[in-house]
Amino acid sequence: MAEAYIIDAVRTPRGIGKQGKGALAACHPQHLAATVMKAIAERNALDTATVDDVIWSVSTQDGMQAGDMGRMAALDAGYDITSSGTTLDRFCGGGITSVNLAAAQVMSGMEDCIVAGGTEMMSLTAAMTQEKMRAGIKPPMMGSHNARLQKVHPQSHQGICGDAIATIEGFTREELDEVGYRSQQRAAEAIGAGRFAKSVVPVVDDEGNVILDHDEYPRPQTTMEDLAKLEPAFTKIADVPLDEKGTTFRGLINQKYPDVEIQHFHHAGNSSGVVDGAAAVLVTSKAYAQKHGLKPRARIVATANMGDDPTLMLNAPVPAAKKVLAKAGLTLDDIDLFEINEAFAVVAAKFVRDLGLDWDKVNVNGGSIALGHPIGATGSILIGTIVDELERRGGRYGLVTMCAAGGMAPAIIVERVTDFVD
Numbered sequence: 001m002a003e004a005y006i007i008d009a010v011r012t013p014r015g016i017g018k019q020g021k022g023a024l025a026a027c028h029p030q031h032l033a034a035t036v037m038k039a040i041a042e043r044n045a046l047d048t049a050t051v052d053d054v055i056w057s058v059s060t061q062d063g064m065q066a067g068d069m070g071r072m073a074a075l076d077a078g079y080d081i082t083s084s085g086t087t088l089d090r091f092c093g094g095g096i097t098s099v100n101l102a103a104a105q106v107m108s109g110m111e112d113c114i115v116a117g118g119t120e121m122m123s124l125t126a127a128m129t130q131e132k133m134r135a136g137i138k139p140p141m142m143g144s145h146n147a148r149l150q151k152v153h154p155q156s157h158q159g160i161c162g163d164a165i166a167t168i169e170g171f172t173r174e175e176l177d178e179v180g181y182r183s184q185q186r187a188a189e190a191i192g193a194g195r196f197a198k199s200v201v202p203v204v205d206d207e208g209n210v211i212l213d214h215d216e217y218p219r220p221q222t223t224m225e226d227l228a229k230l231e232p233a234f235t236k237i238a239d240v241p242l243d244e245k246g247t248t249f250r251g252l253i254n255q256k257y258p259d260v261e262i263q264h265f266h267h268a269g270n271s272s273g274v275v276d277g278a279a280a281v282l283v284t285s286k287a288y289a290q291k292h293g294l295k296p297r298a299r300i301v302a303t304a305n306m307g308d309d310p311t312l313m314l315n316a317p318v319p320a321a322k323k324v325l326a327k328a329g330l331t332l333d334d335i336d337l338f339e340i341n342e343a344f345a346v347v348a349a350k351f352v353r354d355l356g357l358d359w360d361k362v363n364v365n366g367g368s369i370a371l372g373h374p375i376g377a378t379g380s381i382l383i384g385t386i387v388d389e390l391e392r393r394g395g396r397y398g399l400v401t402m403c404a405a406g407g408m409a410p411a412i413i414v415e416r417v418t419d420f421v422d
Contacts, residue, residue, distance in 0.1 A: 002285050003297035003421055004103035006414065009384030010039045010201050014372040017122030023212040024203060024276040026122035029058075029065045032074030032203065033119040039201040040115060041077065044282060044294060048078070048311045049332035052087035052111035055102050057094030057118030057376040057380040060125040061087065066274045069119060092343060094118055094406035095279065095379025096412055102283040103412075107300075112288035112391035117280035118376035125375075126274065151309045154252040158405065159266055160235040161313040162344035164253050166265045168312075171346055173265045177227040180270035180369045182359065187366025188220035195365055195392065199384045217273045218373040224420035232264035233271065256311045270345035275372025279380035286420045296416040298387045299421055301397070302328035308407045314347050318411030320353045324411040326397065331359065335413070336395030339382040341402030342367035351401075365388060378402065383412065390416040 012032055015024030033056065041048055043048065057068030070422045071085030091099045095118040102114035120402060149155075156164075166176060184328035190196060191214075202213035237252040250262055289296060304327055317340055325331065338361055352362055368378060379402055386398035396418075399413035 001032035001107050002109050003288065004106040004283055004300040005289060005420070006298040006300065006383070006387060007284055007289060007296060008040055008044055008296045009279070009281045009380070009387055010036050010043065010199050011377070011381045012036060012203050012277050013200055013212045014275040014374060015212050016279040017274035017372070018125065019123050019127055022123050022276055023216055024121070027203065027211065027276070029121045029124060030069060030073045030076055030117050030123065032276065032278035034076035035203050036117060036201065036278045037074055037077035037079065038389035040078070040280045040282050046282070048083050049080035050196045050292070051079060051083040051091055051113050051115055053105070053114050054083060054369070055098045055114055055116045056085065056087045057086055057089070057098040057379070058301060059089055059120055060093055060128070061089060063128050064124060065121065065369055071217050072258035077260040078396040079206060079352040082248050090408065090410065091405035092341065092373070092375050093379060093408055093410040094376045095381065096254060096383065096400060096402060096410040099281050099283065099380060099383055100410060100412055103300040112285045114283050115280055116283055117278065117380040119278040120374040120376040121276040122274045122374060123276050133408065140220050151250065154255040154312050155313065155406070156252040157234065157237060157249040158313060159271065159344065160238050160249045160253065160262065162233055162266050162346050163264050164257065164260060164262045164349065165312055165314055167260060167263045168344040169346070169350055170203055171265065171349055175349060176265050176345035177224060178268065179342070179349050180227055181222060181224050182362065183221055183342055183366045183369035184222040186364060187218050189214065190365035191218065194381060195388065198388050213327055215371055217275050218370045219292050222269065227269040230267040230269050231269045235264045238262065253311060259293050259391050261262055265346070266344050272343050273370070273372035275374050277372070277374035277377050277381065279377045281383055290420070296417050296420060297391065301413040301415050304411045306409050306411070308409070310407035313405060313407050314343060314403040315350070316407055317347065317351050317403050320401045320411040321355060321399060324401070324413055328413045330397065330413065335360065335397045335399045336393070337389055337398040338362045339386050339398070341373065341382060342369045342406060343373065343380055343403050347403050379410065383414065387414060387416065
């Protein structure tokens with residue numbers, strides 16, 4: 001089987017995902033995708049006529065984010081018309097999946113050069129969600145077509161799932177606030193040291209004026225005292241009736257876990273930030289890279305997908321990590337760095353506790369609590385982040401995984417390289 005290599009990875013800065021507040025909120029999502037596609041082509045002198053495919057992730061494929069962004073953004077970025085494109089959705093996990101599928105195509109010998117990545121404008125999706133709610137359109141999991149599925153696999157709101165897991169697992173509010181505080185402190189240190197400079201490309205308008213060139217969301221001034229003052233975010237929504245039967249998000253979890261009295265721990269300071277952003281990863285075969293004078297930065301060692309309980313929704317990263325390690329023939333001790341998406345603090349806290357990890361190897365430059373979580377793009381961002389940090393530290397192996405709606409988690413292990421593996 002052929003090897004698949006990461007040649008380069010880029011991302012936009014992450015902008016605050018609120019209309020009227022975030023610098024990127026007035027952009028078209030296709031523009032963000034085109035920004036990273038264009039940057040990765042220019043940085044690597046890529047002949048886009050040789051790009052076999054673009055595999056892109058967008059979670060909310062609605063409105064301006066609909067219409068196969070992988071293809072449309074590639075055209076917008078000036079790619080040759082022979083460079084095809086497709087768009088996928090694995091909820092939060094799509095940004096890992098786009099890279100994993102690119103690797104599978106290359107390793108199978110079916111393709112030689114793929115640009116993978118993702119985009120999400122949370123400022124746009126939040127506005128669309130509010131508009132639908134005002135129009136009386138129910139959340140997807142509450143639609144009539146899902147009534148039968150909800151009886152078998154009740155699926156609630158992600159934040160309330162996070163609170164339910166924290167309750168079941170016995171985490172305290174202080175422990176989860178520590179995850180949020182650590183994320184902010186590490187992100188501030190990373191930004192101050194310029195650790196993201198290699199991968200972050202500015203977003204500019206059509207005249208070349210810079211719209212955003214730095215991450216907009218971090219709050220480096222955060223203290224534990226500040227976090228302790230924040231009210232839980234999901235207390236009220238947990239008990240809002242969702243249908244004529246009075247079904248609630250809390251009730252959906254209690255259908256399967258009737259004895260769990262959900263306590264509310266998560267808030268804006270220990271949950272992932274709502275942001276806009278995009279990321280791209282260039283994946284090629286050895287033969288393609290050598291022919292075009294490209295140097296590898298990492299080898300894709302193994303990928304995996306894992307499903308878990310859709311009712312609790314967020315618990316698949318631990319089994320996903322175990323599965324991808326087994327596929328790679330590696331142990332936890334072999335891994336130099338881990339990136340676990342901080343969708344909610346409990347996800348990262350449980351990952352570290354259950355696998356017996358040291359926080360010194362986990363999310364060392366902060367995570368989505370501090371930097372934000374542009375859903376369809378985050379996985380690709382994390383892959384680029386871990387490659388950058390492996391290079392900075394001289395480490396060898398990195399593992400990336402994240403929870404996704406429906407109770408899923410994709411995972412990937414990469415190996416830092418400076419040349420091709422024989």
